[in-house]
Amino acid sequence: MYSAPARYVDGLPHPDRCLVMGVVNVTPDSFSDGGMWFETDDAVRHGHELVAAGADLVDVGGESTRPGAERPTIEEELRRVLPVVADLSAAGAVVTIDTMRAEVARQAVDVGAAGVNDVSGGLSDPEMLPAVAAMAVPYVCMHWRGPSATMQQHSSYGDVVAEVVTELRKRVDAALTAGIEPGRLVVDPGLGFAKTGEHNWTLLSRLEALHELGQPVLVGASRKTFLGSLLTDAAGTSRSPLGRDTASAVLSAVAAWGGVWCVRVHDVPASLDAVRVAARFAQEEDR
Ligand code: PMM
Numbered sequence: 001m002y003s004a005p006a007r008y009v010d011g012l013p014h015p016d017r018c019l020v021m022g023v024v025n026v027t028p029d030s031f032s033d034g035g036m037w038f039e040t041d042d043a044v045r046h047g048h049e050l051v052a053a054g055a056d057l058v059d060v061g062g063e064s065t066r067p068g069a070e071r072p073t074i075e076e077e078l079r080r081v082l083p084v085v086a087d088l089s090a091a092g093a094v095v096t097i098d099t100m101r102a103e104v105a106r107q108a109v110d111v112g113a114a115g116v117n118d119v120s121g122g123l124s125d126p127e128m129l130p131a132v133a134a135m136a137v138p139y140v141c142m143h144w145r146g147p148s149a150t151m152q153q154h155s156s157y158g159d160v161v162a163e164v165v166t167e168l169r170k171r172v173d174a175a176l177t178a179g180i181e182p183g184r185l186v187v188d189p190g191l192g193f194a195k196t197g198e199h200n201w202t203l204l205s206r207l208e209a210l211h212e213l214g215q216p217v218l219v220g221a222s223r224k225t226f227l228g229s230l231l232t233d234a235a236g237t238s239r240s241p242l243g244r245d246t247a248s249a250v251l252s253a254v255a256a257w258g259g260v261w262c263v264r265v266h267d268v269p270a271s272l273d274a275v276r277v278a279a280r281f282a283q284e285e286d287r
Helices: 040-052 074-090 102-110 128-135 160-178 197-205 207-211 225-230 241-257 268-286
Strands: 019-025 057-061 095-098 115-118 139-142 185-188 262-265
Touching (some): 040 074, 074 102, 102 115, 102 128, 115 128, 128 160, 139 160, 241 268, 262 268
Parallel strands (some): 019 262, 095 115, 139 185
């Protein structure tokens, strides 16, 4: 196992293993589970299921980041996420709000969210970093090169690992300058965001480079297209998102073994088993 930065994020649970974040997409059009949890009641029920299955964190989002997806209005995004965040938080779940908008982050924290997950790393909304600093909550800062509609036009790299690390370092500096405490800051390579499948595999194989940023690392590989492209059938057809959960769990073990602080997944039980296996392996190495 690589030597990794601190495994603790102030204000979030700290089991002695990689954390598992379960995903609740309150969207009609996410690639991974499009529309399954779009109704408030369904989303809340699903969040409770993820917690019962052992999720350490529940990530609630109201905007699909699928390539080409249309953005909801801010009012619509608030309408989707706030009741879900409020219900799950009131029931004791540790909820993160997956949003690129400072106002959505603020209102979600007001109704109980414990942290903010921003796939734009503060680039989409200039108010995001100061808002998070003022709220003093944990912040996941993901590598991002532009909105989903156009992001695949920005997937050209000389050295993907070096460039992602350099660009993330700038966002870490911006977050710290804005006043976010280092103990509350998490970095994420943003698999699939302005990245090809090849880039994703390279980044996953070089997690130690991300650890050089000195912050806990979150990885979101679950159900992403690069897994479908790997798991083709005999006719060469890509595996559909719901059929990618075993591969996703295997990557959770790989990521946990690589010192990652948290994996963001749709199928919680399998990834929880995976990170527990990785933790047990790591104990042997410590002996
Ligand atoms: N991926 C998606 C959405 N949010 N957040 C973080 N921090 N990292 C990710 O990789 C990430 C994310 C897209 O996947 P989904 O449609 O299944 O939510």
